[in-house]
Amino acid sequence: MRSIGLLRSRGTLAELFSGRANSFGLLRLALATSVVVAHLYPLGYGYLDPLWKHSGEQTDLGKMAVVGFFVLSGFMITGSGRRTGIVRYSWHRVLRIMPGLWGSLLISTLVIVPLLYRHLHGTLAGFWSHPAGPWYYLKGTWNTSLTSGWDVSDVIAEGMHRGTNHDRSVNGALWSLKYELFCYVMVGLLAAGGVLRKARRFVPLAALALWLLIVNDWLDAPSMRRGIPGDMGTFISVPVLGPMSTHFLIHLGFVFLLGATVQLYREKVPVHDGLALLSLITLAVTTHYGGLFVIGYPAFAYLLFWLAIRLPRPFQRIGRNRDFSYGIYIYGFTVEQALAMLGFVKYGKLGFLACALAGTVVLAAFSWYVIESPVMRLKDWTPRPLTRWQERRAVAASVAPDVRTDLTTDHPVVRA
Template sequence: MRLLLAFAVVVSHVYPIGWGRPDPLWSWSGSQTDLGKSAVIGFFAISGFVITGSAVRLGIGRFVWHRVLRIMPGLWVSLLLCATVLMPLLFRWQHGTLDGFWGRPDGPLSYVTSLGSSSPTAGWDVSGVITEGIRAGTNFDRSLNGALWSLKYELLCYLLTALLAATGLLRRRAVVPALTLAFWLLIASGATDLPDGVPLAGGPGIALPLLGQLTWHLAAVLGFTFLLGTACRLHAGRIPVDGRLALAAALALAATLRWGGFGPIGQPALVYLLLWAAARLPRWCRAVDEIGDYSYGVYICGFPVEQALALVGCAAYGRLGFLACSLTVTGVLAALSWHLVEEPAMRLRGWTPRPPRRSADRESARPGVTS
């Protein structure tokens, strides 16, 4: 399910990257959402469902360590390869030389170190490559990897989960549903809605250390969806997996997309549909999981792949041709990311620092002490 949602984001980005306009769902839904944002919402719900199991099962230190291993190695490698391999190739494509690429203030070093800063321009381009593409009419988005906007919100949700687990509140049945209801009330009341014409990344919010600038609107929407997934995991035994409820959820989702109310009604309907579908997937789908979890690789690679393909003129193949190229290259890079970076990093999940291990060994060797 996560892999399908990640590829849905790639499909959605074909329109703004290749032609400078949102995907068709944006206008069909009355500017409530598009395919990419809906997929991100679904991803947060599944993430809440899965991550909660880890938080309940593991200690707080081990939980944080697992999250770091799952997110950071793939992200760091992606950023480095984009800044030091992809962008130099594209710069040379544009100028026929690498002279002037490495020493610019907005060069590769600046991109890697400033991404995630609260500055609105930090990490968006490398040595003017995308800007040059915009001047040439091949590109329409100024960011090398605009998909990373959601990562800081996911990290925020991880921190919330860690806090709930550390304080013991995650195991109290009423706490997470109460928090979810509070977020739902914020969304239903419109308290976090953005004024007309204000972009999602530019609304009122707060700047936090490491995470950078966050908007109240996105924090409320994605936090609500994440908490829905968390609540579903904690109360899974009480939630029926019923085809009739799935049909009702599908009708509610379609109605809210078309006539309004996607936030308070459509989002919960979407979450139920995704979890119902995950429970009802045929057994052969599990073969995909046995190959590897490519969803994160698709997420971190899709946007720069599409930007690069647009810059070299692949939009001339039309939407289907551009999409086929994007999905193929992104899929290959996602597989490489999993097998060469992410999976090897995840093998360190059981690692324990050497000094504490020695201390534990000495303790177990004492007379009268058993493991």
């Protein structure tokens, strides 16, 4: 029997979640904005946001926002992998990530940074021919490796020399995208192997394995450093994506799989106000006293799903028809670097943040209306030769029909 009162059970996630009636759009927008707020401090003033010290150097606001992104992404991407065939799934993922990313690289490298170079030197002479110029930067980032060419023609380095900038990267926020892409590939492989449909228990077991690694790392740390992340200097090389930190692979992989587990077991996940309150308390306590990675992350994940269901209906309309969150994430860092170099720090943190958000939202809107939304209209596109092949197979199967799911469209087609 469900409890009565304010802190009561509302049902399960499977019963209450709807693809149209949820607040994921608002949550993604809030998380993206949090990243911009977090970068305000190191880019404009040379130190991390206050959460870094408050949490005992466990995390900062930006990294917590990234954790939130991976939780929600694990939920949504796993749902997509389970519904669609591997070809269609891969096509959707490429359309959602790559055009927007490539657009931001072009705008940052060929528009924003040249203007900053001219601001510093009064001319563009030497910008295009610089050994670490725009072509070097684009070559290092175009294939999604995102591991080389952090500066362009030493523009940011010059800003650091003059004391206006405190980080030498044009867009350091892109670091997390290759971990996101890695998780996308992982889901694609699980979907292609039938794991998401026929062996779903593998996903929570994999999450548990990563959680045990995190617990071991936490217990091995000296007591005085118990809240601080373990060794972040170990990397593995992944084809195309380049060097990847084992620390972030484990931590971000864990929270991504948490979201994936919630997707696969929605009928067993209660939406309970009391659990949400307990999760909030757990998150606050572990953030301040330690253990954030061990039990704070799961508490944070539950809070996000609870908010997605329980926030009032008007919030559910945000991001439904236009989603600026990705654009805010991929442009915010560069905008803040530019404003820092132009002296906007003199307006104080609130003034600097207001200008940064304004400029970022303009570019995010441009990205959505000019790049992201138009290319997403191609999500159901199928090459004409493949369409003809499917039609021939359908005609040939009309004698002895056997209905199965087509890998490219996830629609039933008739096969011999």
